[in-house]
Amino acid sequence: MDLPSKEEILGTWRALSGQTEQEGWRTIVLVPEGVCALRAGRCFPSNEEGLLVRFGVGGMGPLSGLPVATGFKVEKIRLGENEEWLALIRQPGGSLDLFATVVVDLVSALLQCPIQDDRQLLNVFMKRLRAWMSFMKKGASVLGPEAELGLVGELYCMSILLATGCPAESVVESWIGPMDGLQDFQPGHGAIEVKSTLAKAGFPASILSLEQLDDSVRKPLFLCACRFSVDPAGVSLPARIASLKEQMDEATAVAFGFALLHAGYLDAHADSYTRQFFEVSARYMLVDEKFPRLIAGNVPEGVVWAKYEIDLDAIEARLYPAGTVIEMIGMN
Numbered sequence: 001m002d003l004p005s006k007e008e009i010l011g012t013w014r015a016l017s018g019q020t021e022q023e024g025w026r027t028i029v030l031v032p033e034g035v036c037a038l039r040a041g042r043c044f045p046s047n048e049e050g051l052l053v054r055f056g057v058g059g060m061g062p063l064s065g066l067p068v069a070t071g072f073k074v075e076k077i078r079l080g081e082n083e084e085w086l087a088l089i090r091q092p093g094g095s096l097d098l099f100a101t102v103v104v105d106l107v108s109a110l111l112q113c114p115i116q117d118d119r120q121l122l123n124v125f126m127k128r129l130r131a132w133m134s135f136m137k138k139g140a141s142v143l144g145p146e147a148e149l150g151l152v153g154e155l156y157c158m159s160i161l162l163a164t165g166c167p168a169e170s171v172v173e174s175w176i177g178p179m180d181g182l183q184d185f186q187p188g189h190g191a192i193e194v195k196s197t198l199a200k201a202g203f204p205a206s207i208l209s210l211e212q213l214d215d216s217v218r219k220p221l222f223l224c225a226c227r228f229s230v231d232p233a234g235v236s237l238p239a240r241i242a243s244l245k246e247q248m249d250e251a252t253a254v255a256f257g258f259a260l261l262h263a264g265y266l267d268a269h270a271d272s273y274t275r276q277f278f279e280v281s282a283r284y285m286l287v288d289e290k291f292p293r294l295i296a297g298n299v300p301e302g303v304v305w306a307k308y309e310i311d312l313d314a315i316e317a318r319l320y321p322a323g324t325v326i327e328m329i330g331m332n
Contacts, residue, residue, distance in 0.1 A: 003108050004030055006100045012040040013049045013100075025079060025087075027052060036110055036121055040103075043089060049096065050089040051103045052079070053110070053125060056118030071136065072099060074129065086125070101268055102132055109257070114250040124254065131261035134179075142272045143264050148237055151263055152277050153196030153226040154184050155240050160224075160282060160322050161187070166331055168248045172255050174331070178262035182211050183221065188330035191218040193287075195312065196226045203227065203312035210306055213293040220328050221287040222320070225312045227280040234278035238270040284325045285317040 004012075016026045027041035039052040071094030077087045088106070090099040109128050115121050143151065154177055161171045170187065177184035183191035193212060195205040203225055207213055215221035228234070235243070241260065245253045287293065292315055294306050320328070 003111060004104065006104045009040055009100050009103055010096070013042060016040070016042040017047065025050070025052070025077070027079075030107065031111065036118065038107055038110070043087070048089050048091075049099065050087050051106065052077075052085045052087050054083065054085045055122045055125075071095060072102065088129070101266075105132075109254065112250070113254060127258055128261075131258045134262045135264060135266065142269045147264060148273060148275070149196050149198065149228070149277070150194075151265060152228065152237055152240060153194045153224075155237075155244060156226050156279060156282065157185065157192065157194045157224045158244060159240075161185075161326065161331075162244075162247055164322050164326050166326060169252045170331060172248070172252050172259065175259055178259045183218070186218060187326075189218065190220045190222070190329035191215075192222045192224050192284075192325070192329075194224045194226060196228060198228055198230065202314070205310050205312050207293070207308050207310060210294055210296050210299065213287050213291070214295040215287055216295075216297070222325055222329075223285045223287050223312070225283045225285060227282075228277040229280055230275050231278035232276055234276035236276050237265070237273040241265070284320045284322060285312070286320060288318075291315070291317055
């Protein structure tokens with residue numbers, strides 16, 4: 001099935017535009033009835049653009065916490081007498097271009113999803129919406145150079161985990177950094193925090209809290225220190241993402257896409273990421289009582305928060321190969 005483009009969605013809304021005092025929706029079918037039905041529409045008399053989605057032939061039942069984000073809202077509506085739909089509606093002041101991007105992404109996610117159960121597909125839709133909310137909170141713009149490098153490092157660590165034989169589904173599930181996790185990966189009973197640098201000498205690593213290098217909750221805790229150079233022989237962020245998706249089944253790739261949105265990455269911005277990162281080295285350092293760190297158990301009484309920097313090249317720490325790290329964490 002051909003996926004509608006952003007230009008086609010915008011054209012549909014223009015065709016439906018008009019002035020009327022009669023309340024209700026004018027819609028055009030994007031996808032006929034199936035596991036889900038999709039329509040583009042306008043709500044009158046406010047003349048707001050929207051995407052209407054219907055899952056299955058029955059009602060959706062009670063839904064709590066419908067997403068509301070800068071630029072759009074979600075409401076449960078009825079068309080006709082008994083048809084229950086979810087309506088994603090652009091809010092006044094919200095960017096029409098960005099809203100159209102959200103709509104195209106949601107339509108693509110639903111039509112390409114291998115799930116054929118209407119309740120599970122509804123769950124996919126809601127997760128994708130919440131990922132968009134997270135993306136918009138981060139500014140809905142291209143990642144800055146530092147954030148781009150940080151994401152490249154996390155994806156490089158992911159590729160190393162996959163190369164050791166870890167299942168792609170488990171690796172993606174363990175990647176909680178984009179969801180504001182304390183560490184970037186929490187596989188098995190342990191954790192991995194990733195730090196990246198382009199520095200040729202020294203390795204400055206910013207530690208953002210007293211909890212980030214605290215292994216009292218999840219143990220063992222490793223710090224993965226990734227050094228890159230910007231080099232034509234390297235790999236860009238979009239190419240790295242595409243390579244990882246090739247190693248995933250459809251369902252895992254969908255979950256990976258959710259996490260990327262939470263991280264602030266949008267496929268539509270791919271052309272903006274032109275730097276090519278060459279992997280110079282990656283070290284797995286055990287964070288234990290000998291590792292120089294500030295945690296709640298070793299700072300003076302009254303200190304409740306701290307942000308600090310460690311030069312990872314200036315310290316001695318026990319190093320482990322990736323395969324041993326996976327065994328110690330219990331991911332296999």
